[in-house]
Amino acid sequence: MTDRFGDLLSRRSLLRAGGAALIAPALGSPALSQGQSDVIRIGHLTPRTGFLGPLGEFAVQAAQLAVEEINASGGVAGRKVELLSEDSVNPQTASAKAERMVQRDRIACLVGEINSASALAISQVAQREKVLFMNTGANSDALRGADCKRYLFHVEAQNTMMVRAAGRALVEKGLIKGKKVYALTADYAFGHDLLKQAKKFFIANEATIAGEDLIPTELTDFSPFLLKLRQGRPDLVICNLAGAQITNFLKQYSEFGLPFPVAGFGFDTALAWGAGPGNFLGTWPVIWHHRIDSPSAQKFVAAFRAKYKKPPENQGWGDYTAMKIVAQSMNELKSTDSTKIVEHLEKGATFDIAKTREGYFRPWDHELMQEMYAITALPADQVKNPYDIFTATGPLPGAGENLEVLATTRDENACTFPA
Template identity: 30%
Template sequence: MTFRNPRGRVGYRSFIAFAAGLSFSAAAFAQGNDPVRIGLIYSKQGPGASIGQFLQRGSEIALEQAGNKVLGRPIEVTWLDEPNPQVSQQNMQKLVDENKVVAVVGGNYSSSALAMMSVANRAKIPLILPGAAASEITGKDCSRYTFRTQATVPVQIAGVMPYLSQIGKKVYFLTPSYAFGQDILRAARGRLKENGMTEAGVDEVPVNTADYSSYILKIRQAKPDAVLGGLVGGDFSNFLKQWNEMAMKDKIPYVAVAVTDTDFWDVGPQASAGIYVKPWYYNNPKNSDAEKKFTADFEKKYGRPPSDKAWSGWIAMRALLESINAAKSTDSKAIVTALENWKNTDGPLPFYFRTWDHQLVRPSVVVKVKSKITDKYDYFDVVKQTSDTAADTEKAFGDKQQIGCNMPPL
């Protein structure tokens, strides 16, 4: 695999893996052995940089576990940035036009993902989103060429609301001011009544907010029983630090969806607290053997366990490579069809992309920060999965009428 990281001050990092005994030569690029080009779009800067690094590392482990080949051919990967929707869309177009990729894995932010999807649909290039939880991605704005591994916001909210209602009845919302945060508000407000809860206040926070003191003061004055949030990356880390510094950590519980381990590793055990919904946790006893091997391979390579974002990058890339092999082709329509038929059977509950909305149907995990953290990476106790049976999982993700996805023929 050739790995290209086109960022000026970093330069190129290239490595090519071949079977033992073979040497690098022009023969490697003979007909039938041309590299298969795959694009990555993950954040390299700003509040999502740490998330982007773990997504990329997870994808890299999947490539290495596949022998850095697909269809018996070497893989060439180009990684571009996801700094904002406009540049993410431009980078998606660049991967298509200049790098001639057969597919793209990337998109952690819902706003960027929606922008990238328009290019994927227009260029007819498969796009697998390992993040981006806004409902419309596999709902009203669904695309035949886009797939998503992250559970939707309504699924995650449904999993955490029963715990929130046990904490108290008045909830304050603190959400990011873009599609993902607006989805949290819609989903949670829709479940307030059934859980006997009321709204104590709301703030929609701009991305890259550095000072949360004014928001925290408003929360303190509102005196809610709990805060429900959805801040992402560095924004969430900044909030947790200031929440602790203003002595709120042990006064008002904080609950959130779509968090990632690096948020907590960045702030440390002193500032970490709360109940959260995550796609995966490296120290979950119920992880499959393949997931345990992924964890072991990641720790061996990087000297630390994988975050849930690393898992998301791993499973998205793994699904793509397995689907290309199943299709026996790099033709985009063949890859899409293979992804629609892809199923992971590593664990007791198989998971898959639904054919009619391309949403990965798989339980998330509800976790709680340990009362005493003794390991520098193991911050959580797993409370439960958001669903325990295949039928309940499928039901949690909604039916066609609820989701509102109307895909055109391929």
């Protein structure tokens, strides 16, 4: 996808911000009353280029908005918050920049990321340096299981939650039980993990995997795979792709005129907007969307629209929400100490997360327990503007259900925090 959503921050301005951090007084004691700096720096890493770039732009814009709102309401115990945002590009770059932000820029915590492999690399730095890292976009179950870290928390949903949310809608539509499914999957850590969770769901719900292909993240021409789908005639096409891959696939799928229903287990609303009315098809899970009917959700939507002339999408929600959670926790504790914040979050602190129910982090894997949604594309003749192009389920889990029913159990995804 070549479209850009919003204005890019210039790399020159980022370099200036980094240079300023070198000469600004470093944070001394993490206790706010003793801190020597007049600002609290938060490091924000997320992809700004490549196939995840369109999502990263929403992340940066929403994080900036959150910091502006935090500062306008008094900051953190009277101190301003300063955001240091950079392009994480790949796992090696993400790790190097995270380490520089901690050791040189003296950031109080790290927020962001979308790529699961990069999130793992950042979490290793955060654990070693004992600095809080709020993951806002990486879905891999392994980050909550075998690769979990004490200083790593997840605002983003895990893959299993995404599969189970969309799966509920697909089962209700009669598209799973006894059906032949063909899966196209992004060939990197996120995709591999998502396919693993999808297969568990298919087996549990009596679907047959008729075919599967791994798709390189740089691929833009899907015609060979579309021809295979035409020949295979599945009952359902599952698109386990990521970022701009999904937009490109949906556009080409529409051009081929294939009649098979489409769905996916990982999604961001920006990708639906990129595909556009008539090209966006099927049923997908989202962690949040701009039409949620709650006061805080609509306040966020209005503020984002006023600043950026468009609604926010779910990746933006993740980074905005993480910033607000961090600021609220620091204000409640009157400290920027990461260990104290970790303990605070593990004790069951609750947060308004722009949904109908508050969210909280599970103490044993640090996953945010929250409502999710499944969206389904509207027919092109029912679309009235470029953004409201889908219908949505109510919150999942429903009002009478425990928030943890979509997430993995300890037996399914054991986490043992490193010392």
